[in-house]
Amino acid sequence: MKKIYMDNNATTAVKPEVLEAMLPYFCEQFGNPSSVHWAGRMVGGAIEKAREQVARLFNCSAAEVIFNSCGSEGDNHAIKGTADALKHKGNHIITTSVEHPAVLETCEALEKDGFEVTYLKVDHNGMLDLAELEAAITDKTILISVMWANNETGNIFPIEEIGEIAKKHKVRFHTDAVQAAGKIAIDVRKVNVDMVVISGHKIGAPKGIGAMYLRRGTKISRFMHGGHQERNRRAGTHNVPSIVGLGAACDIALKNMDKDYAYVRHLRDKLEAGILSTISDVKLNGHPDANLRLPNTLNVSFNYIEGESLLLFFDMKGIAASSGSACTSGSLEPSHVMGAMGVDIVLAHSSTRFSLSADNTDEEIDYILQELPPIVQKLREMSPLYGR
Amino acid sequence: MKKIYMDNNATTAVKPEVLEAMLPYFCEQFGNPSSVHWAGRMVGGAIEKAREQVARLFNCSAAEVIFNSCGSEGDNHAIKGTADALKHKGNHIITTSVEHPAVLETCEALEKDGFEVTYLKVDHNGMLDLAELEAAITDKTILISVMWANNETGNIFPIEEIGEIAKKHKVRFHTDAVQAAGKIAIDVRKVNVDMVVISGHKIGAPKGIGAMYLRRGTKISRFMHGGHQERNRRAGTHNVPSIVGLGAACDIALKNMDKDYAYVRHLRDKLEAGILSTISDVKLNGHPDANLRLPNTLNVSFNYIEGESLLLFFDMKGIAASSGSACTSGSLEPSHVMGAMGVDIVLAHSSTRFSLSADNTDEEIDYILQELPPIVQKLREMSPLYGR
Amino acid sequence: MYTAKVMDHFSNPRNVGEVENANGVGEVGNASCGDIMRISLQVEDDIIKDVKFKTFGCGAAIATSSMVTEMAIGKTIDEALILTNQAVAEALDGLPPAKMHCSNLAADALHEAIKDYRKQNS
Amino acid sequence: MYTAKVMDHFSNPRNVGEVENANGVGEVGNASCGDIMRISLQVEDDIIKDVKFKTFGCGAAIATSSMVTEMAIGKTIDEALILTNQAVAEALDGLPPAKMHCSNLAADALHEAIKDYRKQNS
Numbered sequence A, B: 001m002k003k004i005y006m007d008n009n010a011t012t013a014v015k016p017e018v019l020e021a022m023l024p025y026f027c028e029q030f031g032n033p034s035s036v037h038w039a040g041r042m043v044g045g046a047i048e049k050a051r052e053q054v055a056r057l058f059n060c061s062a063a064e065v066i067f068n069s070c071g072s073e074g075d076n077h078a079i080k081g082t083a084d085a086l087k088h089k090g091n092h093i094i095t096t097s098v099e100h101p102a103v104l105e106t107c108e109a110l111e112k113d114g115f116e117v118t119y120l121k122v123d124h125n126g127m128l129d130l131a132e133l134e135a136a137i138t139d140k141t142i143l144i145s146v147m148w149a150n151n152e153t154g155n156i157f158p159i160e161e162i163g164e165i166a167k168k169h170k171v172r173f174h175t176d177a178v179q180a181a182g183k184i185a186i187d188v189r190k191v192n193v194d195m196v197v198i199s200g201h202k203i204g205a206p207k208g209i210g211a212m213y214l215r216r217g218t219k220i221s222r223f224m225h226g227g228h229q230e231r232n233r234r235a236g237t238h239n240v241p242s243i244v245g246l247g248a249a250c251d252i253a254l255k256n257m258d259k260d261y262a263y264v265r266h267l268r269d270k271l272e273a274g275i276l277s278t279i280s281d282v283k284l285n286g287h288p289d290a291n292l293r294l295p296n297t298l299n300v301s302f303n304y305i306e307g308e309s310l311l312l313f314f315d316m317k318g319i320a321a322s323s324g325s326a327c328t329s330g331s332l333e334p335s336h337v338m339g340a341m342g343v344d345i346v347l348a349h350s351s352t353r354f355s356l357s358a359d360n361t362d363e364e365i366d367y368i369l370q371e372l373p374p375i376v377q378k379l380r381e382m383s384p385l386y387g388r
Numbered sequence C, D: 001m002y003t004a005k006v007m008d009h010f011s012n013p014r015n016v017g018e019v020e021n022a023n024g025v026g027e028v029g030n031a032s033c034g035d036i037m038r039i040s041l042q043v044e045d046d047i048i049k050d051v052k053f054k055t056f057g058c059g060a061a062i063a064t065s066s067m068v069t070e071m072a073i074g075k076t077i078d079e080a081l082i083l084t085n086q087a088v089a090e091a092l093d094g095l096p097p098a099k100m101h102c103s104n105l106a107a108d109a110l111h112e113a114i115k116d117y118r119k120q121n122s
């Protein structure tokens, strides 16, 4: 059976070149880079090379890159580390209601410790009101945390403008760029940002590795205490093979960025236009202007149909996608992102995300556009909400 | 040149069988196990199989295993998570002065947040006084954290007895078993312990993966906030290949434990006897009773010689070992473990650790015993402390 | 995650639709927690002659709906009233634990339909 | 981490030992921070005729000790007094940053030895 993977915002396959770069570091060059001997020396250079590669993706200096274990850790570190380091200055944090749980739940945890958090609303396109953001800043505000791009809708936030607001008010600015990285430029020289978090497994590196850009001179408390790795910023023996893999993946992503953007966007636009024109009662979730969304992400609600059953039928045709339905999350609530956008509850349960990569093809889009309508029709005929 | 790796307490090579088990999960079975579709389903079973394998090493049920990113994370989670969950009960923690920094520095961080920590002393053999431990317990004590075995000396702590004391006083008990795991039994049915932390890269799995045994019903706050992975205990996309690798490594370690213990101990004892009998002014660091040390660890001080220069000369002969000297740690202090044992400062700088594995051979021991004496002699002749 | 039986009933659901001239209709669930099941019946001489479902919900919700219609058909309404959600789940060789909370309502929907029949016919 | 020159001087250190009938001896460092360097001199007509070292310390400590003896030999004591730790490090093509704090004391030890010579001979 055909296997069409369109869930790259959930995780990507490791790129073969990335795995190849990693392979020598498991059984042969396995040393601990902190060691004095041959086994340690063999790998120290590999880490510093990878650090340079990651730094080029951020357009920062290598000394501003901290390796960690994942995007969630980066977000936890950036937010909790800032809260602790700046608690003498204030206890107010501004974030949005559409962040990934790694940000939202971290902020909620801080609320229990006496911090106050403003969760900015979004409009029905999933976008922020920057005047509202600026108005939320008080003299107690120590951190603004706004994601670079949203994982569900692909919406790209105006990080440059937010950076200017942060600078004007001298507030630290963190952005979760886990979804933006590798898809659009995340150039920390072009935007004013203090901390940028990325995760390997969204860009063709393996799961369990991430990195944070930490602008030189930014005071942050440790999140992981212990050994003095990463210039005392992150304890734990270096995950050498995965660090090498992250470096290689950043290198490839940077090289291919423009080409991949154009190609993936072409595929996504074709899928988007095809679905919207051939199936009735479909709602686009996210900003209608495709320039304001990641090139690879399409989120649509197939009204009257719950998302998990749709995914299962897709799956029977080999198509891997994801849904904002509560039934796929194991919780009782559908996607908080759809909720924040004011999407009606049935449409939230119906929301379906296709997230593409440069490995997808035109033929795959054609196949999906052919297979989708009968599946939607079959499920609608089963639905008590359809045709009521 | 010969390459003799005797720094397995720092990190181990990934076992070829482990890498082989991991390989399918990078580029082919790359899904996110939380996903509904084929790519997700392919890997969910792999995680649960690995969880069973890790559970067998602990002799616990699979539901009591939490995967995380490393030993440091496990220690941070166990200690900070307990401190937060039990802060209404008390603010006192008991640990030892010879823990790994992942425990010590975590406790020091908690002191800044108002917790009180007792750092138990050790005697000149590196052992605890259990009466002192028991006497330290107050009605504010919420946690005892004592490592199962020490990374520098190999000393094995009386976890069973400490577990009884903890139980008698109804205090939660955490043990850092990063060094004990795979070398001696860590059977949570035989000892009363609530949390046990292990790390993959010490037992032939890759760097950047770890696990914690969390006894059923033990309340602990989250350390990593975000997604609801690991039944809400640890956020972040599952590191599937490394989890599979950790499972495989635990499986192999458990199968070979008795055999490896005997073999490695034979090699270590031979090295120990050889060094002590052929080189003068050598001090054994750790418990003189070899039964009370890990089978693979030998820590000796070659008096009058600073450790880094010794390691560099060893390295020229292909021998990889480690040292407690300040000069290898990048700090101004030599090993805190040597300090806690009351080892004189020159001897602390001279301390050298050989940590073996079942990959070492009798021939390697013979080679070391032949190469060592002239190196020691040469460096002693350079030392202003020698023959004074 | 689903058993083969669940997947069978989900992908080839039996008795989808609305019974024409139904004399009992029941609906349970609500969209806010993710599923809505609607069962319509044709009862004759206290025997369920025809039964159909429409469901908005996950794979388990659809499979349990399909299964309950198969189990109900031909039964007397008294027999059908003692059919439990548990029995439906067992007939499907079990459901994943995470699915017990919201998908396992098919027997309830059947009972509602029977109650509706009784109300209409008393 | 070390340059080839450091490794050369470390593995084949020049002028190890104590000068017999030394007329100047200097010692710097202390074991608590990791290194001790001891330089002994034979000065004749204000020229350093012989110089030897003994060092307890890391690779960098041994290499800088060795290098400083090579640089000092044949120099007048005034020339030797303007030799800096920096110059020694540079002669070794540099030292790792982490090593600057405690190993880079060799010129200090030389200066101490010269001071000792002057004290003895004034």
Ligand SMILES: Cc1ncc(COP(=O)(O)O)c(C=O)c1O
Pocket: A235, A236, A237, B009, B010, B070, B071, B072, B073, B075, B100, B102, B147, B149, B150, B151, B176, B178, B179, B199, B200, B201, B208, B210
């Ligand atoms: C006793 C002990 N605890 C904790 C750790 C930390 O483990 P990791 O490097 O996996 O974070 C180590 C090793 O570095 C260790 O030896």
Ligand SMILES: Cc1ncc(COP(=O)(O)O)c(C=O)c1O
Pocket: A009, A010, A069, A070, A071, A072, A073, A075, A100, A102, A147, A149, A150, A151, A176, A178, A179, A199, A200, A201, A208, A210, B235, B236, B237
């Ligand atoms: C926007 C965003 N932030 C953070 C994360 C967390 O990353 P990780 O799974 O590497 O912890 C994800 C993906 O899961 C994400 O999409």
Ligand code: FES
Pocket: A326, A327, A328, C033, C034, C035, C056, C057, C058, C059, C060, C061, C099, C102, C103
């Ligand atoms: S309908 Fe939501 S989980 Fe079944």
Ligand code: FES
Pocket: B326, B327, B328, D033, D034, D035, D056, D057, D058, D059, D060, D061, D099, D102, D103
């Ligand atoms: S002597 Fe300690 S670092 Fe050089």
